Amino acid sequence: MFNNKQLEVLNTELNSSRIKTREKGNINLSYLEGFDVIETANKVFGFGNWSYTISKLEQVSQELNQNQNYVVCYKALVNILVYDENHIKLVNREDVGFGSGIAKTLADSHESGAKEAITDALKRSLRSFGNQFGNSLYDKSRNHQNQAKQQNKQSSHNQQMPPSNNQNQRNSTQAFNQYEYQSLYNLALNIVEQNGFLIVVGDDIFSKKDSIKACGFRWDGKTKQWYKQLEQGVA
Structure with a gap:
């Protein structure tokens, strides 16, 4: 399906310098940033040899928090298509993402929530291609x-x-x-x-x-x- 050079990159161990961490409640989470996985996809598949479409973008909720900021939540469904050098479709992947936007204006909170949901879905779709897209971060036995x-x-x-x-x-x-x-x-x-x-x-x-x-x-x-x-x- 993929050529030897692509397989070599995909099978390479994830560089720890790319991994970011954040706290959520009492849990430390490891993740890759959105721009990072896009750059990696360009490197592995080549510019123009992969694309993504937003299959669904749906608002989940909307409310005002205690600081009188709008909180708008979205979920998105993103589909990834990968092509070979002759632009023949090799494989597609699809996954769902979630995002929330918080801002003083309703328009800004909608924008942030929608963008975050799409980025999350994109990252989750790409991780099915292996370690270079963060799949190994879900392996609890590793010390990422x-x-x-x-x-x-x-x-x-x-x-x-x-x-x-x-x-x-x-x-x-x-x-x-x-x-x-x-x-x-x-x-x-x-x-x-x-x-x-x-x-x-x-x-x-x-x-x-x-x-x-x-x-x-x-x-x-x-x-x-x-x-x-x-x-x-x-x-």
Whole structure:
């Protein structure tokens, strides 16, 4: 079905530097980002030799949260088609995804929720092609989480944080009210404290910018991060 070069790439062990982690409740989740799996598909199958269609996009729910932000949830069905070098269809895959959008305006929450659902369905469809698309992350016997944590920790250490007048780095204990950012946690985002700042981390983070800005975070172009200075005197 696939040529030897494609099979070689597909059978290669997943590089731990591609794996991201986030917390959901008391569970640590490992995942690949949406742009990452698209770039991998272009590398493995070739530009123009694969495509996807949105078979279904359906709104699931809509409500206002405690911060008076709109919360709109979607589910999507995405179909993947892969072709050979003569553009003859080799195989197709299909899977479902879920997404939620949280924003001050109804239009922005619809946009974020729909995009997140499509990205989730796309990633789930592609993972059926093996380890390079994150299928191995579902294998509980593997140690992907620890590898990803070490990689993310090193990346965070190397990144330059936004300038701060407070040079005293706080310890790793949380010194902020998690409930204040529940809307972001509902979007599968997480808040971490670094060098006197709160930093937003998670998957497809820029597509959720309206929800993040609604919580008072600002975008730093140099570090490519959403940040917010930790208030002084917060216990």
